[in-house]
Amino acid sequence: MNAPSWDLSIAYQDLADPKITRDIEMIQSLINRLEALDPTRLEDLQQALRIDADISVTLSTLSTFANCLASVDASHEGAKKLAGQADRLYSQAEQALNPYLQAIIHLDANVFETLLQGEGLDVFRFKLERRRLQRHRMLSVGEEQLLSAMNVDGRNAWGRLYDNLTGSLSVKMKLVDGREETVGLSQAASLLYGPDALRREPAWHGISEVMTVHQESFAAILNGLSGGRLTEYEKRSHTEQVHFLDPSLHTSRIEKSTLDAMIGVARDNRAVGQKAGLAMAALFGTDKLKPWDELASMPALDGGESATYSFDRGITIIREAFAGVDQEMADFVDWMVENQRIDAAPQPHKRLGAYCTKFADTRSPLVFMTWGGSMSDVLTLAHELGHAFHNWVMRDMPLARTEYPMTLAETASIFAENIVRDALMAKAQTTQDQLQMLWEEAQSALQLLINIPVRYEFEKAFYEQRQQGELTPAQLRELMGETWREWYGEAMDETNAMFWASKLHFSIPEISFYNYPYLFGYLFSKGVYAQRAVKGEQFYADYKALLRDTGSMTAEAVVQKHLGMDIRQPAFWQQSVDMVQQQVAAFERLVATLK
Numbered sequence: 030m031n032a033p034s035w036d037l038s039i040a041y042q043d044l045a046d047p048k049i050t051r052d053i054e055m056i057q058s059l060i061n062r063l064e065a066l067d068p069t070r071l072e073d074l075q076q077a078l079r080i081d082a083d084i085s086v087t088l089s090t091l092s093t094f095a096n097c098l099a100s101v102d103a104s105h106e107g108a109k110k111l112a113g114q115a116d117r118l119y120s121q122a123e124q125a126l127n128p129y130l131q132a133i134i135h136l137d138a139n140v141f142e143t144l145l146q147g148e149g150l151d152v153f154r155f156k157l158e159r160r161r162l163q164r165h166r167m168l169s170v171g172e173e174q175l176l177s178a179m180n181v182d183g184r185n186a187w188g189r190l191y192d193n194l195t196g197s198l199s200v201k202m203k204l205v206d207g208r209e210e211t212v213g214l215s216q217a218a219s220l221l222y223g224p225d226a227l228r229r230e231p232a233w234h235g236i237s238e239v240m241t242v243h244q245e246s247f248a249a250i251l252n253g254l255s256g257g258r259l260t261e262y263e264k265r266s267h268t269e270q271v272h273f274l275d276p277s278l279h280t281s282r283i284e285k286s287t288l289d290a291m292i293g294v295a296r297d298n299r300a301v302g303q304k305a306g307l308a309m310a311a312l313f314g315t316d317k318l319k320p321w322d323e324l325a326s327m328p329a330l331d332g333g334e335s336a337t338y339s340f341d342r343g344i345t346i347i348r349e350a351f352a353g354v355d356q357e358m359a360d361f362v363d364w365m366v367e368n369q370r371i372d373a374a375p376q377p378h379k380r381l382g383a384y385c386t387k388f389a390d391t392r393s394p395l396v397f398m399t400w401g402g403s404m405s406d407v408l409t410l411a412h413e414l415g416h417a418f419h420n421w422v423m424r425d426m427p428l429a430r431t432e433y434p435m436t437l438a439e440t441a442s443i444f445a446e447n448i449v450r451d452a453l454m455a456k457a458q459t460t461q462d463q464l465q466m467l468w469e470e471a472q473s474a475l476q477l478l479i480n481i482p483v484r485y486e487f488e489k490a491f492y493e494q495r496q497q498g499e500l501t502p503a504q505l506r507e508l509m510g511e512t513w514r515e516w517y518g519e520a521m522d523e524t525n526a527m528f529w530a531s532k533l534h535f536s537i538p539e540i541s542f543y544n545y546p547y548l549f550g551y552l553f554s555k556g557v558y559a560q561r562a563v564k565g566e567q568f569y570a571d572y573k574a575l576l577r578d579t580g581s582m583t584a585e586a587v588v589q590k591h592l593g594m595d596i597r598q599p600a601f602w603q604q605s606v607d608m609v610q611q612q613v614a615a616f617e618r619l620v621a622t623l624k
Contacts (some may be wrong), residue, residue: 103196188538308518415445439550
């Protein structure tokens with residue numbers, strides 16, 4: 030089959046489905062009920078938690094449906110309108126809940142325990158305990174409500190602008206034979222992952238050019254989002270100082286010492302990622318890796334053509350690899366395909382990136398990506414199916430206990446990549462096959478040990494400078510270039526100065542520092558994956574148990590419970606980097622034999 034489009038009818042038939050109107054009316058009715066309660070009464074606080082849970086299920090499903098439609102076609106006016114309605118309902122619900130949430134987080138410890146003794150309410154314990162940790166940073170009820178109301182057309186509007194702009198942009202590629210070709214931005218980005226060497230460099234330059242044309246808009250988005258956040262953090266610092274990293278650390282459920290230890294180890298081991306990049310460059314026949322080759326498929330040996338993969342072939346590779354862990358994982362892949370839960374078909378107005386989401390009412394996971402036919406696409410699909418499986422193994426749990434942080438979310442997805450790479454390496458019979466898998470390992474090392482820290486260090490430096498005022502596009506290009514050179518070193522002699530604009534992660538309105546959790550997941554998953562050989566048949570059950578704990582524990586607690594290690598110490602991260610170093614060294618040795 031060709032790369033598929035998803036079937037969203039499990040939620041709604043289409044935008045004309047009368048169920049959408051009924052659900053919106055029901056959400057509004059629940060919000061009205063919430064507003065009519067009394068936050069001074071314990072029974073009403075308990076009822077508020079139940080009503081909010083009901084709102085969340087229906088509203089999340091509605092919002093996911095709208096965003097799925099808009100992801101496939103960023104110009105879809107009906108989808109954008111519904112997404113806007115959902116955004117406003119989220120704000121209304123948040124405002125209505127705030128008086129009760131404020132009351133709950135300031136309850137005496139004994140009264141808080143009494144609150145949770147209500148029927149079915151103990152499932153909210155971890156979530157509320159995390160909120161109680163933030164009570165000294167809360168604003169007044171009126172201020173919190175005002176902030177929530179303004180986010181709809183303030184913070185969130187910046188994100189909509191980025192999505193709408195990138196979804197509508199066309200990239201003009203100037204090919205070596207003098208011809209010009211125009212494609213959508215997401216299609217051009219997909220070329221960077223593929224084997225088409227003749228179009229890859231023109232695509233990279235075309236993307237950089239269109240980003241530069243619109244750099245004022247992209248700079249306004251970054252400055253607007255960061256400026257709004259910094260103002261909010263300043264207002265929240267009425268009792269204790271709120272650093273710009275604090276909200277991200279809280280959301281990621283890690284301590285600052287954990288982040289510092291992990292980034293410190295990455296910095297000390299930059300040479301590992303750089304060596305991976307230089308060995309990749311050797312296969313391209315260049316002294317340094319070029320930015321347009323960084324994500325590409327491995328070039329074919331002896332002047333042949335690079336391998337391409339149909340969607341069917343990609344699914345077969347993933348299914349067989351997952352079956353090597355447990356048949357249940359393979360059956361899940363079949364379920365996702367048979368129920369049309371994957372959208373991978375290229376479209377002219379498709380948004381950038383890949384993601385996994387779910388319909389909260391049916392607990393049905395959904396995967397979004399753009400299929401380009403490369404091994405990188407196979408691994409991206411495995412990555413997103415890893416996320417989907419994470420959701421699937423938690424489908425019988427209360428929703429309140431399934432809200433895991435990005436740090437732990439990336440564990441399941443990168444673990445899935447490891448499964449596929451390992452399975453293909455085990456089947457490798459030729460030098461080309463072995464090199465292909467080691468290429469993927471080296472490329473991951475470059476991306477996770479170098480590119481992800483670049484994103485983190487750039488964003489951190491950006492926020493430090495943004496406290497003194499807005500940065501111009503030229504300053505953003507310079508800052509990105511400096512950070513790029515520091516981390517890539519001798520591996521690359523050309524920077525991707527417009528990366529701050531082309532990488533959508535910097536412009537997500539709901540969350541900042543959407544970067545270091547990938548490094549966390551990469552290194553943590555290496556440690557988890559190493560347990561597969563140690564535990565044997567017991568591994569799969571233990572792995573699922575770990576995934577099921579991710580919604581109700583901190584990252585430190587999950588690792589201590591399941592691996593018996595302290596992630597606040599550099600030693601934990603170094604052991605995983607050592608595994609990566611061995612794979613990169615093997616890649617270097619094999620590349621050297623080809624010279």
